[in-house]
Structures are given as structure tokens and as C-alpha cells.
Amino acid sequence: MTGPGTTAQHALDELRRAIVDGRYRPGQRVLQEEIAGSLGVSLAPVREALRSLEQEGQVVYRPRRGYFITELRIEDLQEIYALRRLLEERAVRTALPTLDADAIERVALAARDCAEAAGRGDVAAELAANRRFHFGLLESPEQTHTLRLIRLLWDSTEAYRAMYYNSPEERENAVEAHDGILDAVRRKAIDEVVAALDAHRDRALKVLTRVLAD
Numbered sequence: 001m002t003g004p005g006t007t008a009q010h011a012l013d014e015l016r017r018a019i020v021d022g023r024y025r026p027g028q029r030v031l032q033e034e035i036a037g038s039l040g041v042s043l044a045p046v047r048e049a050l051r052s053l054e055q056e057g058q059v060v061y062r063p064r065r066g067y068f069i070t071e072l073r074i075e076d077l078q079e080i081y082a083l084r085r086l087l088e089e090r091a092v093r094t095a096l097p098t099l100d101a102d103a104i105e106r107v108a109l110a111a112r113d114c115a116e117a118a119g120r121g122d123v124a125a126e127l128a129a130n131r132r133f134h135f136g137l138l139e140s141p142e143q144t145h146t147l148r149l150i151r152l153l154w155d156s157t158e159a160y161r162a163m164y165y166n167s168p169e170e171r172e173n174a175v176e177a178h179d180g181i182l183d184a185v186r187r188k189a190i191d192e193v194v195a196a197l198d199a200h201r202d203r204a205l206k207v208l209t210r211v212l213a214d
Contacts, residue, residue, distance in 0.1 A: 007039075007041045007042075007045040008044075008045035008048040008049055008052075009049075010039065010041070010045070011035065011036075011039055011041060011045045011046045011048070011049035012048075012049035012052055012053070014035070014039060015030070015035070015049055015050070015053060016053075016058075016158070017124065019058060019069065019158055019159045019162065020123065020124045020127050020158060020159075020162045021123070021124055021162070022123075022162055022163075022166070024069045024159070025069060025159065026069050026070060026071045026072070026159050026160070027068060027069060027071045028068065028069050029065070029066060029067070029068050030050065030059060030066065030067040030068065030069065031066075032046050032047065032050070032066065032067070050067045053067075054067070056152060056155040056156065057070055057152065057155060057156030058070055058155055058156060058158060058159070069159055070156065070159070072156075072157065072160065072212065073212070074209055074212045074213065077157065077160070077205065077208055077209060077212060078205070078209070080153050080156060080157055081201060081202075081204075081205045083149075083153055084150065084153050084154075084201060085198060085201060087146055087149055087150050087153070088134075088138060088150060088197060088201075089194050089197075089198075090143075090146060091138040091139075091140075091143055091146050091147065091150060092137055092138055092190070092193055092194060092197065093190055093194070094140055094142060094143055095137060095138050095139060095140040095143070096137065096185065096188060096190050096193060097188065097190075098140055099137075099185070103136065104185060104186060106132075106136050107133055107136040107137060107182060107185060108182055110129050110130075110132035110133035110136055111129075111133050111175075111178040111179065111182050113125070113129035113132070114126055114129035114130050114133055114174070114175060114178060115175045115178070117129055118165075118171035118172065118174065118175050121168070121171075123162055123165045123166060124162075126165050126171065126174075127158075127161060127162060127165060130165075130174065130178075131154070133178055135147070135150075135151075137181070137185065137193070137197075138150065157208070160208045160211060160212075161204070161208075163208070163211050164204055164207050164208055164211070167207070170203075170204075170207055173203065174200070177196065177199070177200040177203070178200075180196050181193060181196045181197060181200065184196055
């Protein structure tokens, strides 16, 4: 038997998966009753899940109309990526010197999982592995607030990141970028890691800007 917190988490997980899988697109209305029916739960946990997504910036609430998947302007996307650039450089410069062999191996495993998912065209699995790869480079106990902000920025563009990985060319490019980043990480070449992450991020921004323009 599951409690309210568990069913709300289940609803949240399913909504996130629907966004990543492309079942919900930017600007699309989220039908609460339909979700509740498909999950076999009441409306309460679905509403709780939507409030969580609203706090993350993944959905917006419009009075008398309901919840919609967030649509970003090009200017919003550029601001988000500029903030990520600042915060992620700070985080990786703090975290990289502390990464031990086990931590680097976890990053390498995430890179391998990402490559395998890219080969299968499994966007959801690639997104999950990509997130493990990047946050494996950034996480350290000394920067809890920095990482919280970075996660919010990542979450606010998740629907767009899924579109980015729908392109076979970009999936292949991401795998190559991860290989270069991992090589620099193994050598603890911090400036190279920062430069490679910046280039990887800049390419994603270029592709996502084109998505928004279209």
C-alpha cells in the first residue's frame, strides 16, 4: 500500500518521463484528470506533482486554464545557459581536485551508458546518463547551494534538451564531447575541462536556439 507522498512522487516521475519522452511538448496543456486516470490515482497527488514542476520551472500555471509545459523565449534560454556557464565553472573547479578514482569511474560509466543509449536512439536513457555524467563532475559537499541552483536551471530546459537529443547527429556529437571531457578529467586538467564543458554547452545552446526559432 502506498501513501500520499509515494503516489505524488510516482506522479512526478511519470510527468518528468512524459516531458523527456516528448509526450508533452513546450506550450502543451497538461490534463490533470487524464494523468490521474492513467496512473490510477486521485487528482491530489497529480496536483502536488505539478506544483513541484512549477517550482522547477518545467510547467506554468495559468488561472482558469490550468498547467502548461513551459515555453522559453530565446532570451530565456540564453540567460539560463549564461548562468549555467558561471555556476558550473565554479562547481567543477571546486569538485575536480577532490574526485577520487571511484568518482571518476562513475563518471566514465555514465559516459558509457550515454553512448550506448545514443546508439540505441533511447533519448530518455541518454538524458538520464547525461545528467549523471555532468553532475558527477560537479558534486561536492562544500557547494550544496550552487548545485541546487544548477539543478533548477537544468530542470527548466529538460523538454528542450530532449528535443536536442532527438537528432542523431547531436547524440553522436555529445558522445564525442563526453570522451574529450573525460580525458581531461582523468588528467585533472581543470582549464581543459572547463573549456570542453563550455564548448559542449555552447553547441547545445546553438541547437536549442534553432529549435526555439523554428
